[in-house]
Amino acid sequence: MTTLTPARALVLLWSGITCLVVVAGGVLGALLGGWTASVLAGLSAGAVCLTGSVFVRRRVMTRFAVAEQEAMARGYAEGLSHGLLAVVAQYEAAVFPMSAGGVTAEERLARRGAAYRIAAEAALPTPVRVAAAAALAALDEADPRRSRDAIGRLFSAVNPGTGGSAE
Template structure:
């Protein structure tokens, strides 16, 4: 079975509507004028439905394509923002390791710091997320646990608020 794409769903919907209009026209024609009137009414109703379908189809498909592009852009930006949050949290885990001060090597900590700064500096990252990430990274560089937790909570809140909007 073919996957249900917006174009296929629209095609199935309009085929059903044209068939429904044709059958309705046939029933109404049969009620008011017999077999000949039923045939004429069915043909007219089907033709009107088909014409309306052709007029609406192009505009509906353009709307579907625009919505799909917008969703892709929004999803990409949201993914980048969540990536920033993930890398800043990974840097926090290197600054305050759970296994004690010997749990993370200085090279690993420097690598996580570099990746976090590079992710936060990407052009695609929204300004509010970039600013909150810069604040969090600055606090992590100072190694102040209390302020770091607050800064990371603020970054997570900004990321969530940025994309929680409909």
């Protein structure tokens, strides 16, 4: 079965509408003037409907394209925000390891670099970028309380509908 894209859906919709308009024109023509008027009314109504569909299709497809681009941008920014949250959590685990000597200095620097690279992405929403900067600054200072609060604010910025922190 063929995938139902917006363009295909629009063609199917206008095909159905055109068929209905042809039938309605034919019925109206038959009621008003017989078979000849029925055929002429049906064909002319169908031609007008097809002409209108050409003009409408161009406008609708432009709107579909704009809406698709906006949705892609929102999805990319949301995915990037969640990725940032995960990388900051990994950096937090490197700053405050569960056991002494559990993380090497190289691993900590690698996780820090990854967190800073993602936090510098231009596609991130401003509230997420600001919260990430605060969280990374707190982690760089290795202040557990301030880091926990800043990461909670980052979680709330990434997931605005939750209303709480990550705890």
